[in-house]
Amino acid sequence: MADEKDRKSGAIQNTCIGFVLIGRNEGERLRNCVDSIVEQLLLINRDKKQGPDLSGTSDVFPIVYVDSGSTDGSVTYATSAGCTVLELDLREPFTAARARNEGLKLLINKFPQVELIQFIDGDCSLQPGWLGKATAFLAVNPKVAIVCGRRREVYPQKSIYNALCDMEWDTPVGEAKACGGDFLVRKEAILSVKGFNPAMIAGEEPEMCLRLRKRKWAIWRIHEEMTLHDADMTSFRQFWLRNARAGFAYAERWLMHSTRIRPYCKRELLSICFWGGFLPISIVLFMATMPVLGFALALAYPLMTIRIFLRRMKMRSSVRKSLIFSGLTQIGKFPQFFGVLKFTAGTLSGKSTPIIEYK
Structure with missing residues (x-):
């Protein structure tokens, strides 16, 4: 010893x-x-x-x-x-x-x-x-x-x-x-x-x-x-760009290394695409045709926010920190999805994407 x-x-x-x-x-x-x-x-x-x-x-x-x-x-x-x-x-x-x-x-x-x-x-x-x-x-x-x-x-x-x-x-x-x-x-x-x-x-x-x-x-x-x-980081614009960069990175790493046996970044990418893309598009479409169903789908966001909030509280985080984390984590899915789209567009076009800076 x-x-x-x-x-x-x-x-x-x-x-x-x-x-x-x-x-x-x-x-x-x-x-x-x-x-x-x-x-x-x-x-x-x-x-x-x-x-x-x-x-x-x-x-x-x-x-x-x-x-x-x-x-x-x-x-x-x-x-x-x-x-x-x-x-x-x-x-x-x-x-x-x-x-x-x-x-x-x-x-x-x-x-x-x-x-x-x-x-x-x-x-x-x-x-x-x-x-x-x-x-x-x-x-x-x-x-x-x-x-x-x-x-x-x-x-x-x-x-x-x-x-x-x-x-x-x-x-x-x-x-x-x-x-x-x-x-x-x-x-x-x-x-x-x-x-x-x-x-x-x-x-x-x-x-x-x-x-x-x-x-x-x-x-x-x-x-x-x-x-x-x-x-x-003091503005929403900076927050948006930082999360867009994160979404871009998840998509790139998934394409580079993910396999059927080792699905690298697959879970994170599915979460981004669901909360930042599929669900909001579905809500908009159903609001126009089936408002009740559209409203029900929209409730998924506050319910998930509450779930994350309670999870943070169980980790003995303060109420303020738990609110910030749960709220911004959900909001961040939208710019992350934008980052995924940016990566996809760049990959399909064959053009390199300039660095995404938030400050």
């Missing part, structure tokens, strides 16, 4: 960690992100009591910042903070997957000693202590490729949409099917699947996790604070 404890406490000192962060016009959020990483690197270096002096030059900080066309001075700041900066070629479409892949490649080329890579979005900041706990977990779980923790919203009280994001990040602890944009991964594992699919405009993380699981790697979420996220 003591040996295991010693291994855990010393894991971070014996492992080289690199960072890939991506962003575009994140402003102060990027500053918070870089500062949180540098602070932990300085602590790690102090605990090692050896190695290079992390004085703030790009030659020693194993941090790569990938910029997707910022105009707010992000590149200048990241460079001055000690990051290696990569500005994506404007002639190719921007995607988070492409940015992460190119950042990963540059990081490994410049810092070949890196064994673990922490991916983080530029609108997030790393929580104190996360690296030590995550690295210790990987040290005693060699079959785990990715470890992630709790991502929280900085301002969940700012809008109901921010509050919804905070609840969506709160996923069960234990072995998981996927991670989000923030996670710590073994270099060996991510290289074995050749990183992210750069053609995907959304949902690239769970798609990569699926390929990792096919190679017998595990994805794990631990009960530790990982990052603070600033969604800055």
Whole structure:
């Protein structure tokens, strides 16, 4: 037992960690992100009591910042903070997957000693202590490729949409099917699947996790604070676009990987198509011919909302949070269905779809 404890406490000192962060016009959020990483690197270096002096030059900080066309001075700041900066070629479409892949490649080329890579979005900041706990977990779980923790919203009280994001990040602890944009991964594992699919405009993380699981790697979420996220989502338009992107991603992943034996994303896609497409169309048609039946069908929405609300209450969620989650989850089916239609139209026409941004 003591040996295991010693291994855990010393894991971070014996492992080289690199960072890939991506962003575009994140402003102060990027500053918070870089500062949180540098602070932990300085602590790690102090605990090692050896190695290079992390004085703030790009030659020693194993941090790569990938910029997707910022105009707010992000590149200048990241460079001055000690990051290696990569500005994506404007002639190719921007995607988070492409940015992460190119950042990963540059990081490994410049810092070949890196064994673990922490991916983080530029609108997030790393929580104190996360690296030590995550690295210790990987040290005693060699079959785990990715470890992630709790991502929280900085301002969940700012809008109901921010509050919804905070609840969506709160996923069960234990072995998981996927991670989000923030996670710590073994270099060996991510290289074995050749990183992210750069053609995907959304949902690239769970798609990569699926390929990792096919190679017998595990994805794990631990009960530790990982990052603070600033969604800055204050309008219904942003909510609509975010959900449209989600619907697009579900449809794309279903087409890429779903089989009769392994129906990947099938359940989510059927739910989107039923609640966001089939049911509302049926209601409109029956209202014109059989109003009573049309009204009865319309009751399905409040009934499902109540069911989700009660389920959240059983999870000891507050009344406010339960109302927000149940209401917005149902409303979100409509833009998700729009995203499915957008993917379908693009697939049938053979035209690529530009990235769907909500902020």
